[in-house]
Amino acid sequence: MNSGIPVKRICLILTFMLMTGCAGGGHSRTEPMISETSQQGVASWYGPSFHGNPTANGEPYNMWALTAAHRTLPFGTRVLVQSVETGKSVTVRINDRGPFIRGRIIDLSYGAARELAMIGKGTENVRLTILESPSAGSGQLSNGESVMYWVQVASYTTLTQAVSMREQLATHYSNIRLTTVDLPSGQWHRVQVGTFPSQEKAKFVAEELERQFDLDPLLIQVTY
Structure with a gap:
């Protein structure tokens, strides 16, 4: 490796790679990289089947913790995630990589998704605002x-x-x-x-x- x-x-x-965007014989696709302090798009979530598995930064995934996966933001970045439709919001810490379905911009932990009341729907239109980001260069x-x-x-x-x-x-x-x-x-x-x-x-x-x-x-x- x-x-x-x-x-x-x-x-x-x-x-x-198991969770999203990895179906069929083609490659996984992602959205363009972001450089601004905010982004809007679709959020999804992942939960019990991944609980305890290692995340991309090495720590175990805790489905109850307020964490999330993003494709490019540095690990440790704190992001405010707000539902465009309901106004509900939650602050998460980036500790994983994903999602891998085109059009989705963030994968929330089960706990974070509960805060947005999006468990039943599976996805939610959200706005991301970066609150704090470690140096990544x-x-x-x-x-x-x-x-x-x-x-x-x-x-x-x-x-x-x-x-x-x-x-x-x-x-x-x-x-x-x-x-x-x-x-x-x-x-x-x-x-x-x-x-x-x-x-x-x-x-x-x-x-x-x-x-x-x-x-x-x-x-x-x-x-x-």
Whole structure:
């Protein structure tokens, strides 16, 4: 998985690929990266079947905690999530990656979804406002560990599709890896471009990939 990098902890999206957007033989898609302090779109939620599983930042998922998954916001970011329809709101902390269905912008914990009274509906039109965000561009953590970023271009259920995408990317990027993971939903082949020393550089490449190939990349943070 780490392609030779002496990784102590890899914050990859493992359990989330089961939950949303990973159906059929195509790749998972995401919305364009955001750089503003607010965003509006559709929220979904995930709950009991993921309780106790590791989130993308390494901590166990607690369905009762007020947390959420977002594709690009740094872990630890505090976000106000407000229902456009009812005005109900909840503040969550980002500790996971997702969602992976086009058009959805955040996946809430069960506890956070209850605050918005959206459990029965499953989704809710929401407005996100970033309240507090840790620095995400230095490539160095306070404990001395270093951070690098990969851009996950796409994820496929068939190896031939993944190899084809890797060959297309090879004419534009020199460092491309193909990783395979076995999940309860099946085997997934992930095509990733890297590595980048800051989140901003990774976002720039992700946006270029989106424009060039009509893809919806997501960022993967690697700590070592």
